[in-house]
Amino acid sequence: MEKVKGKLLFISLLGIMLFLFAACSNDSGSESDGDQGSGNDNEGTDSGELAGEVEFMTISLLPAFEDYLNNLKDEFESMHPDVTVTINDVPYDQVEQIILTSASSGDLPDVMNLNTEFVKKIGAMGALVNMDEAAADVKDTFFEGLWNTGGVNGTVYALPWYTTTSGLIYNPDILAEAGFDAPPTTFEEAWEMSKVIYEETGAYGEVIQGEMHLLFPKNGIPILNEDNTAAAFNTPEAVELWTNLKEYYDQGLYELDVMLNQVSMAELYATEKVAWWATGPQLFRQVNDLSPEVYEKSLGGAALEGTAGKQHANPMNIAVSANSESLDAAVEFAKFVTNAENQLEFGKEAAVLPPVEEAANDEFFAQGEDSEDATERGRYYAAQSLATAENMSPQVENVSQVIEAIQEAFQQVILNDVDPADALSQAEQEVNSVLE
Amino acid sequence: MYKARHAWGFLAIPLLLLLLFTFIPSIAAFVLSFTNYNVFTPIEFLGLENYLKAFQDSDFKKAMFNTIYYWLLVTPALVVLPILVAILVNQKLRGIKVFRLIYYFPVLVSVVITAILWKWMFAKEGIVNYFLSWFGIEPTGWLMDTSTVMIALAFVTIWQGFGYYMLFYLAALQGVPKDLYEASELDGANFWKKHLYVTVPMIKPMIFFVAVISTMGAFKEFTLMLTMTDGGPLKASTTVVLLVFKEAFTNLDMGYASAISFILFVIILIITLINQKLLDNPNT
Numbered sequence: 001m002e003k004v005k006g007k008l009l010f011i012s013l014l015g016i017m018l019f020l021f022a023a024c025s026n027d028s029g030s031e032s033d034g035d036q037g038s039g040n041d042n043e044g045t046d047s048g049e050l051a052g053e054v055e056f057m058t059i060s061l062l063p064a065f066e067d068y069l070n071n072l073k074d075e076f077e078s079m080h081p082d083v084t085v086t087i088n089d090v091p092y093d094q095v096e097q098i099i100l101t102s103a104s105s106g107d108l109p110d111v112m113n114l115n116t117e118f119v120k121k122i123g124a125m126g127a128l129v130n131m132d133e134a135a136a137d138v139k140d141t142f143f144e145g146l147w148n149t150g151g152v153n154g155t156v157y158a159l160p161w162y163t164t165t166s167g168l169i170y171n172p173d174i175l176a177e178a179g180f181d182a183p184p185t186t187f188e189e190a191w192e193m194s195k196v197i198y199e200e201t202g203a204y205g206e207v208i209q210g211e212m213h214l215l216f217p218k219n220g221i222p223i224l225n226e227d228n229t230a231a232a233f234n235t236p237e238a239v240e241l242w243t244n245l246k247e248y249y250d251q252g253l254y255e256l257d258v259m260l261n262q263v264s265m266a267e268l269y270a271t272e273k274v275a276w277w278a279t280g281p282q283l284f285r286q287v288n289d290l291s292p293e294v295y296e297k298s299l300g301g302a303a304l305e306g307t308a309g310k311q312h313a314n315p316m317n318i319a320v321s322a323n324s325e326s327l328d329a330a331v332e333f334a335k336f337v338t339n340a341e342n343q344l345e346f347g348k349e350a351a352v353l354p355p356v357e358e359a360a361n362d363e364f365f366a367q368g369e370d371s372e373d374a375t376e377r378g379r380y381y382a383a384q385s386l387a388t389a390e391n392m393s394p395q396v397e398n399v400s401q402v403i404e405a406i407q408e409a410f411q412q413v414i415l416n417d418v419d420p421a422d423a424l425s426q427a428e429q430e431v432n433s434v435l436e
Numbered sequence: 437m438y439k440a441r442h443a444w445g446f447l448a449i450p451l452l453l454l455l456l457f458t459f460i461p462s463i464a465a466f467v468l469s470f471t472n473y474n475v476f477t478p479i480e481f482l483g484l485e486n487y488l489k490a491f492q493d494s495d496f497k498k499a500m501f502n503t504i505y506y507w508l509l510v511t512p513a514l515v516v517l518p519i520l521v522a523i524l525v526n527q528k529l530r531g532i533k534v535f536r537l538i539y540y541f542p543v544l545v546s547v548v549i550t551a552i553l554w555k556w557m558f559a560k561e562g563i564v565n566y567f568l569s570w571f572g573i574e575p576t577g578w579l580m581d582t583s584t585v586m587i588a589l590a591f592v593t594i595w596q597g598f599g600y601y602m603l604f605y606l607a608a609l610q611g612v613p614k615d616l617y618e619a620s621e622l623d624g625a626n627f628w629k630k631h632l633y634v635t636v637p638m639i640k641p642m643i644f645f646v647a648v649i650s651t652m653g654a655f656k657e658f659t660l661m662l663t664m665t666d667g668g669p670l671k672a673s674t675t676v677v678l679l680v681f682k683e684a685f686t687n688l689d690m691g692y693a694s695a696i697s698f699i700l701f702v703i704i705l706i707i708t709l710i711n712q713k714l715l716d717n718p719n720t
Binding site for chain 2: 097100104121122126255256260261262263411412415
């Protein structure tokens, strides 16, 4: 009897093991079946109509924009009856790992919503469709400065989907206490006002944020040379800029806590520790969540300008996998999602701006100049700067390392009292070695 | 024979899981450490290039220094402090279980929540600086200063970990025969001598276990750094595993990240063997 029990136990365990193996192999089996299916899909129909399955990966858009996305899907499917679109929304902080896992199993989503840095990184590795070629017919519909957002080594790998440029939310009470009746319009003016505001109220004015490397192009200092092969920021203007910023720090005009991610600007602004916050107007509502009273009295304005008079725009992008088995349908869907009509609709729903000129010229974005609501007024000013805005991130695949080298050099100036000229030289060397 | 079959039966599933999720990926990572694997482009064999690169890479050297510094701050504290606390909560007092629970409580808090809480507390206007101001100490940005950031992170690790190791020691203490204490009392040993000459030798295997586990924990730590400082300022809190994470998932240099992982593996192995030798030595 004992022997029989033992045998039964052994057989059961063996069964579980086999089940585990089977479960693993079943998955890949069904996947390859599916792959074969979609492999046939990309052929298209005899009439030349698009066909296939298109997986559309979005970032943190569900459930807030479920209706909008489902409408996109339904409309595209009704235009192309042989195409099936599936929407797969993933959390923002897991996008890159999900993409890497999918790529390593050869199952990258056909159409992907990606941030700019990741587009450059995987675009340079040949994972994405060249949009200069695949979407050449729609290239002119986008603002020129924004079309190049997904560009790396001279090729654009993504279509800009939705974007923001900066607006300004400011606290009129703090400004009034310091004797000002309007917010600053330029960085130069902002630092002059910051001194007075700090002395009179103890609050900060201008604060160095995480994207401080953008201060170079905003002030007419290129980050890289024209062919993106070497650093170009080590100039007398850059030395002067950093020397001034170091002086402001020594005067106590700002802390490094925002740049070092120790505190968020939304928190600082909502607790009235800063007089203004330059950011995308869609983020102004964060102040409302943290402190409705502060938001209530806040006003929106135009973003600060440097000597170059240009604003940075940081679009979210739509890219297509180069290995998509429904390539034509996927490219068509990417173009459909980013066309003027759909961008305009999304802009209205999500308080973001469309990188397509026709949508941006809609009267919806011409409203809000006199609004009492900071977000609406901020969006108006942000929309006005779209035409001249550009994505100022370097167009190289190692963009993160380039930015990091600049940020760390600046931290050396602030934290370790390194001479700005030496820090810039050091950063120049590092960037050049990254670009080698 | 029958018992052996049973044993293999029970071992089969864990063994299979270990094989699938630990051994095979480890072997794969070892192989990848000799390549330029980045997920997207075809793999090329690089020989020892990644390993040689690591020894010339200033970021790796800095991360190794940070990791060893962090280990030296954390592990001695996590080996010694929990013994003291375990001895205290091993006393027969009313409500002692409540104290055990209180000391264990930080273990139950997730690392991310812990990181957020301590980030607030270590802020320039946070509660840590507020308490220190009572003693006339000027406020400092604990997580924004290259000289204090690791100390602050080590403090959080010790705060969160000592309750966990206390529990191990408590279990070991309860296995120490009472008559040994009675005999030492008869020999005139005071409270400290009793613990030094009875408790410590009796729980030596547990001390070794805690030393090994906390060493591995210290060398593997990266969640706290990722969530509290992202390795900054100026990479002063970038540990080796955080560097592995960034090389693999930010720079997509999986081959190099794998090579660094294996260098770390060898270092942990050496430290563990030294630990074992020291604690096996009857003179230590």
